[in-house]
Amino acid sequence: MALTSIVVGCDLSSSSDLALERAIALAEMHKARIVLVNAQANDAPIAEVDNKMLAQLGEVSAAVRVEEARQLADRLVLIQARGVATEIVSRVGPADDILIAAAAEFAAELIVLGSHGLTGISRLLLGSVAAGTIRSSTCDVLVCRGPSTRAAFQRPLVATDFSEASTKALQHAARICSPGAPMDVIHAWQLPAGSWGATLLGQARFPWSTVRDAVLAGARSQADKLLAEHGKIGNPLNIELVQGPSATVITHAAEKNGHDLIAVGAHGHRGVRRLLLGSVAESTIRHSPCSVLDVHGEHQHAK
Structure with missing residues (x-):
């Protein structure tokens, strides 16, 4: 039962990088493709805000998009340097919906996510993205915790x-x-x-x-x-x-x-x-x- 496609949630945090490290190891073992998924926030105009403020918010949003694109490109280079075929999906909308849609689109057998819960009470804080993905996914979901390791x-x-x-x-x-x-x-x-x-x-x-x-x-x-x-x-x-x-x-x-x-x-x-x-x-x-x-x-x- 080899894996052929692995979807990895990437919000550019240390937690998602931990998940990516594990996914790279699994992709190498199975000669599988990685689909790196980044969900972007919906920057719809805010009601009752003056034009000057809207312009400032637009500048911030544009700068964030540029930085996100740069960091995604860095991760793409890292994965491809390992000889792993990679696709990037970057879309606007709820992260769990985008992850599940990408898994269906690329016929993925596994979705890999990070988790911020490491020890103590923080373990109870299963993020809404992870919870939503687990509940609605039709393929397996791996929630990663523990030390970073590519194995x-x-x-x-x-x-x-x-x-x-x-x-x-x-x-x-x-x-x-x-x-x-x-x-x-x-x-x-x-x-x-x-x-x-x-x-x-x-x-x-x-x-x-x-x-x-x-x-x-x-x-x-x-x-x-x-x-x-x-x-x-x-x-x-x-x-x-x-x-x-x-x-x-x-x-x-x-x-x-x-x-x-x-x-x-x-x-x-x-x-x-x-x-x-x-x-x-x-x-x-x-x-x-x-x-x-x-x-x-x-x-x-x-x-």
Whole structure:
């Protein structure tokens, strides 16, 4: 499953440069094209402003456009010096809409974005562009965090609920990781709703441990099946079953074990077409200490 086109959001910030570095590494690995997308603000006239002020604003806007063009050209030279085919898309309008339109126009399999959330409370500040792109994209979205590096990922963590969406997350994570990189797969399990009441009745009247054992046995069976079906993707797999809320389990494991990538399926068993606020995937992206690959349904341009 090689990548052929990668759309990269470029707002000329250090965060988008981090995303660009990662995208260049992936493009080199797959011999893919990069589509560098810059969304420009709409400089519509402001109501109730005199002509002198409008003229000054126009001069500032023109100077900004010149500087943006210069910086985009600098990045184009940087990418092409690596031998990577590159297109530039610079349009006026909402950034998430332009990114999604460019992905469709160039049949991209992946959109790469930067994130300003690095540590602590700033992790919660998932930008509106990233959130809008994640919710509406029909291709995978990679939100980059962590140190700047021009390399494929080395320490991936794939979240699974054993659904078709999480199976795609495993497959799609493998293509942006170094060949042969070990892949940790984690499944967060919880007791069925209402099981807590069994403790009030007591072990003698309601052996709640049998429910726990049954849940774990089912999870282990699915884990064994996953290993049997996907153990030959080219990357060694290790599956861990951990009790707790999904997003908490996933982000804690990534932080504790030093993972540089978390891969999640956008929909899991919820069956919704778009990622909803508060879902496991979005919560993981908000709290993750590292980059997150949000895997959507089958790429709409795939043949």
